[in-house]
Amino acid sequence: MSEDAKQTMNQTVIVTGASRGLGAAVARIVGEMGARVVVTARSEDKLAEVVTAIQAAGGAAIAVPGDISDPVVVRAVVDAAITHFGQLDAIVNNAGVLEPITRIAETDAHDWQHNWTINVLAPVMLTQAALPHLRAQKGRVINISSGAAVSAKIGWGAYCTTKAALNMFNSTLALEEPVITALAVRPGMVDTEMQALIRREGDSAMTEQDHAFFVGHHQQGEIPAPAIPGRAIAILALYAPPEWSGEFIRWDDERVETLIS
Template sequence: MAGQFDGRGVIVTGAGSGIGRAAAVAFAAQGARVLAADIDAKGADDVVREIEGAGGVALAVVGDLGEQSVVDEVVRTAVDGFGRVDVLVNNAGIMDRMSALADVTDAEWERVLRVNLTAPFLLTRAVLPHMLAAGGGAIVNTASEAGLRGSAAGAAYTASKHGVVGLTKSLAVMYRKQGVRANAIAPGGTATGIVVDADQAAHGPAALGPHFVNLGRIARPEEQAAAILFLASDAASDINGVVLPVDDGWSAV
């Protein structure tokens, strides 16, 4: 495989399914060596086999990225295996139960924030020294429509994705002189395996009502992956701190 990412080392989290899997496969098809990180061992192994079966190079690390030890293993495995980390895609995420703030339990809040916001923070912090030593790199985070508005999810998920947007913009400003770019996509409705376990009679889903409607069509994971690859590519060399909606215009309504 050869292409615009030929020889580059790429870490993709949540690579076992959905957007992450599509991104991992697409990077490999463009010549990247891919580290697929996921909490689901089968999903991570499957995407590695798919990439290797097509002639690419891939490694898998399985674990909860909210744990520092797993983050350390991801970065160590990528550096040892590829010699470099050029691109980090913080994609792994989970939904909340669409709970309104007064109904959010400590467990729901802590789990959603840990996976959706703390994990990208930990992994980015671990990768940055390698990118800085190499003179640059690209970070692409998966935010959400819920990071742009207050009517697309529950309190925990909405707060976590607003946090991802803030983290992205802070990174862009703080490290632009060192050659590190940070951008994010904000997907609208996308055909992935994420299931929303919500009590439709609870205050949160009832209050969202007609506002919680994907006003565009449902995207394919490959369409989100295409946006991720663009933002990580040399074609986006002067794009930094952008949160790109990939939502068929939902954010424009």
Template sequence: MSVTPVVILTGAGRGIGLAILNHLLSLPTPPNILAVTRTITPALKSLAISHNNLEAVSVDFSSSSSDLKSEIASSVVGVAVSRWGRVDSLVLNHGVLDPVAKIEDAKVEQWGNTFRTNFFSNVELIHGVIGELRKSKGRVVIVSSGAAVGAYTGWGAYGASKAAMNHLNMTLALEEPDITSVAIRPGVVDTDMQVALREVQGSVMKPEEHAKFITLKKSGTIVKPEDVGAVLGNLAVKAEKGLSGKFLNWNDDILADYR
């Protein structure tokens, strides 16, 4: 008798996360899903009501509280194990771009907040679920960024935190041979973050950098959330061991079978 896999998905309330969630729910045999988000949006609440294989919990990963680790264990991993008895996949999608500021204008405490959200909370999540993933020979899918390997003016905190996630991915793959871990570069995706970049935060960037994002939107070549969401969702349930430790573009040829 086959066992229905259990997926923990963070940042599930909007953008790429919501696209991943919708894809997973649309699969012929959908997994059980714990959707984690700072704010449970009306769209997510509606999905949770209409799908008995979906549960949503609210967690603020920006919290600097010393109790955050136990909060994650009880509110995230504990909820999944209590309801479904296992965890097979962890999709790390939550994150913030702010502060968008040059290094000369940087405030270290703001960088600390970015790393709290984008990096340290992910280390804590992996730490909290690693025992379950060992048992299930499970998967970790990390939503990374091109900013991890390429600099943009004012993106120092965000890019550095994503570079740290890429290294965490490699380390996890090395240390945990029974767990498949892969980091994905989703490209420039048509989300609220891109709206903020075009309309607000672009003033910090160089004109040619800002123009790139405007042009992608106007030309219609910006990535659709549902396209990259399908790849990330498929990786969550069937990523092969040969991908472990890699940092890949969402549309790389090696991922053709996941599109």
């Protein structure tokens, strides 16, 4: 391991949406890589399982359960990182929702508002609360985006607009905060509850062709398990260099593995 990598062994990382799916995988892997982890999501039992798994692997983790759209929870998550671990080096804004899966003509503005709150405002709030600590550590903000940020899909208006907004948040953050490293990451298709939701309910508003695309990839076993992109995201959270700040990066970008080789 390089000298740089050794210096990152005691980093503290916050992972949102860590109760399942991609977030749980990222949390476990940053823990295995030696970081101290603060996990948050609403499902207290599942968060406790993630903490137990990290501790069983010799790592350190705490859970702060709650709804990430609540400013009180956001503050509690950052405070817990500082109180328990003394510093904060990276946040992974991973919590996200796909719903509503509806076409614009049939949609309810409140459903869009909910999506925007979780997918955009929550990352903005958590980043703002974390900034003083991230500046002190020359830390990183990893925003979990999507190909949907740059490719519209029928029935996914709320989700596509929020992921596009998250990318622009990431670009703006990189400009305003030169001391920290901000990345928007595209994890590709991941075998999680979000994909199951697409298969279950997507046909209500998506085109038949789009829906069949996701169903077909699942049937062929072609959707990666969360630990696969999760490992790349963990590497980026711990080691992404400042010169990449502002980028919208794919999880399988060939530069990622070079960070730990």
